[in-house]
Amino acid sequence: MLKRKIVWLVVSVLIILSMALASCGKAEPATTATSGTTAEPATAEPQYGGTLTLLDLWHSTSADPESWDPSVYNWLNSEPLKYHMETILVGDIDNKGPRGDNTYIFDNVNGVPASVVTGHLCDTWEVVDSNTIRLHVRQGVKFQSNPKVMAQRELNADDIAFSLNKMITGPTIASRFTWIDSITAPDKSTVLVKLNKFNADWQSYLGYYYYAQIYPQEMITAGAADWHNAVGTGPFIVSDYIRGSMRTYKKNPDYWGTTTINGKKYQLPFIDELRFPVMPDVTARLAALRTGKVDINASVTWQDKASLAKTNADLTVFKAPYAGGHMINMRVDTKPFTDINVRRALNLAIDKQAIISAMLGGEGVLLNLPFTSDWPEYTPLEEYPHEVQEIFGYNPDKAKQLLADAGYPQGFETQLIISDTFMTSGLPSLVVDSWSKIGVKCELKTYDYSTFETVIFGKQQTQMIWDRTGAPTALGALFKFCITGASVGGAFLSDPIIDQAYKDASAETDPLKALALARKGNEQYVKDVPQIWLPAEYTYEFCWPWVKNWYGEISAGSFDMGVVTSRIWIDPDLKQKMGY
Amino acid sequence: MSTYLIRRIFLIIPTMFLVSVLVFFSIRFIPGDVITMMARESFLTHQDRASIEHSLGLDVPIYQQYGRWVGKIILHGDLGHSLWGEVPVFNSLSQALPVTFELSLLSMIIGIIISLPIGVYSAIRQDSVGDYIARSFAILCIALPTFWLGTMVMVLPALWWGWSPPLIYVPFTKDPANNLVEFLVPAIILGMSLSGVTMRMTRTMVLEVLRQDFIRTAWAKGLKERVVILRHALKNALIPVITIIGLQVPFLIGGAVIVEQIFGLPGVGRLIIDATFQRDYPVVSGVVLIIAVFVLIVNLLVDITYGLFDPRVHYR
Secondary structure, X not given: OHHHHHHHHHXXXXXXXXXXXXXXXXXXXXXXXXXXXXXXXXXOOOXXXXXXXXXXXXXXXXXXXXXXXXXXXOHHHHHHHXXXXXXXXXXXXXXXXXXXXXXXXXXXXXOOOHHHEEEOOEEEEEEEEOOEEEEEEOXXXXXXXXXXXXXXXXXXXXXXXXXXXXXXXXXXXXXXXXOEEEEEEEEOOEEEEEEOOOOOOHHHHHXXXXXXXXXXXXXXXXXXXOHHHOOOOOOEEEEEEEOOOEEEEEEOOOOOOEEEEOOEEEEOOOOOEEEXXXXXXXXXXXXXXXXXXXXXXXXXXHHHHHHHHXXXXXXXXXXXXXOOEEEEEEOOOOOOOOOXXXXXXXXXXXXXXXXXXXXXXXXXXXXXXXXXXXXXXXXXXXXXXXXXXXXXXXXXXXXHHXXXXXXXXXXXXXXXXXXXXHHOOOHHHHHHHHHHOOOEEEEXXXXXXXXXXXXXXXXXXXXEEEEEEOOOOHHHHHHHHHOOOOOOOOOOOOOHHHHHHHHHHHHOOOHHHHHHHHHHHHHHHHHHOOEEEOOEEXXXXXXXXXXXXXXOOOOOOOOOOHHHHOOOEEOHHHHHHOOO | OHHHHHHHHHHHHHHHHHHHHHHHHHHHOOOOOHHXXXXXXXXXXXXXXXXXXXXXXXXOOXXXXXXXXXXXXXXXXXXXXXXXXXXXXXXXXXXXXXXXXHHHHHHHHHHHHHHHHHHHHHXXXXXXXXXXXXXXXXXXXXXXXXXXXXXXXXXXXXXXXXXXXXXXXOOOOOOHHHXXXXXXXXXXXXXXXXXXXXXXXXXXXXXXXXXXXXXXXXHHOOOOHHHXXXXXXXXXXXXXXXXXXXXXXXXXXXXXHHXXXXXXXOOXXXXXXHHHHOOOHHHHXXXXXXXXXXXXXXXXXXXXXXXXXXXXXXXX
């Protein structure tokens, strides 16, 4: 018996040793995906029918709608509602996107540039003067029939006024609409918006905002929280919902929308059914894509793209820079961050190019905030003065000198508040280590994401706070980050040049002039260096080749994938040929 | 027995009171303000905030909130509404609970199917090759984390064979066959993690019982091994094993949280995680309370089961 025990002990030790030795093997260097094809503009004839299964854009545990009631103003609620409901304006993906003149790639979930906005439920509009906007309701648009709610009927101006008025008086968001006096419907096809102050971002707020869906009053009366009562004008109808599991939409046979492909007009949508499985786990999402259980995964990170491209070379891939990025806000109203030299020093101490090459899979954008790099009004880094370009380089010696000039020759101690969700990127540890080399000792104070939100929106940080976010529009970026009292301004910056630029831009009724003014505000903000901008990674959208007429667009507004999915079709023969 | 049952049921009341106090107050002490989270980037005036607090019932002292919550449960059976969408907690729970219940039940059955035969075999073939393999397997089941195993089952077959377990939940009422197929893999993973301890306990108890005089008598009478083990030894050995299985129920629910996340099962675990992140106090309090009731009932059933296995146990 003793002999047997010794034998088993030896065998166990040998197994463990061999596993340990195997794990010490040389790590494979990260490779940039070289395989994976990009789609060409559609030449084949569209096909009607089939089911499109895709993973939610926002890969979080809240991929479920909190409520089907559009007047529950949780931004995460927005996307599930925009397949059966629509907004009065959208981004023009047919003409301005990759299938058109490629002005914009529609990769920002939060919004679209003003230059690509087009009419949707309101097909035309006029800015009458700085206090009046007139919108014209598109004719022939019908609300879906729902036996529990209402018979099919035509959309009219009263519906638009009702929905938008509900939004602008929503208890948690009313403060965003104080510039609006009233929204009325003087007749069935006209909506009149009266303003007490012009806001050049009105197209975003009223046109396609997270909460700007248009719905009938009958739905509210019937009980909008119940998905069975969901009614809209959109290309799809909610057909099934299992909380935590799946959202299913079926084709709206009476949808008004069309698209033109190769000169021929087609009725939308093409597919019969749209399915959104809820999969909060990243490995499950990747496995679902690999095995063909989902057709599209539009949120693959750089960490997974190489592996996917290697194991599933058939997949089509699109990429776009993340619509925002990581930033470290320094409280410029608190020492030692009151001195711009300290802020510049902390930037110079971080090797941002090395982050791109070693940590982001070799692809990244150095400056992607507050304006994202694919906006027409973005200022490339090369157009900034030398002292701005310099802070995106790496020079720890100069950083130490700048600290010394600011009166901190030995460095200083500070605190950085961060959410636990940002820790997984590995960047915080790198940043803290980089700063330690110039004498700055930084304590990382980690919170769960919900507590972090309370801190950042409550502006409770005392030193620095790390954030990862973006903005829907140029003016939105100034409002969110840059102006005095900015809504998420973690840096507490107060620069009269920026405030004036924002004021002038907001009041400008010409959208292109407004953007030019906003650009000035953004440039000033970057020159003030209130933040440390870490390189923005690319996100990757993967799909199977049988998915047609999709070019990686992920939103035609604020979380508006309904417009995009209505234009996609499936090639069932190809799918079968590939064995799925 | 009926007196015992009534007494035990009455004892549940003070336990539930303590649990209700704990679950109600603990979630509210977690940092993070639900109204700030709702408002996000909006500027709220004091009036706005007060109005929202009033509509959510958060404007009264916390002990009053507790009183209202308990009062609604006792008088109306109403667990309250979600703060984020006015969906009744009961509705969310009634969708999520059957999923977790099914997963837990299947895991327990699979765990018992794995552990009992192996544990018994391991005991009756003590120190054999089979015994060593069984004991190693038991240790493996205890040592391997559920989340790791679940992730490996998700990742590796997809990479090697282009296969993944079913990832889209189908309710049992809609398609029982596909539903059971979907639950099979997660139930095996969870069942394995439970079976390790049960296996070892079964082996230990069977070994102990096999050394008793009455077993020696049974052998002396010439009874077959199957009769000695199944009719005489196992019944006595199972009593502590039943206790272990009963004690594993709370761990089962905790383990189910991770498995539900990985395999996309919309159970109670996912509901609690989402609600906790959202600081949705009524949902968290209501769900945890129901789980506590469930655990208490299971423990009561475990105690009653003793009487079935051991005639010496009388409940008065």
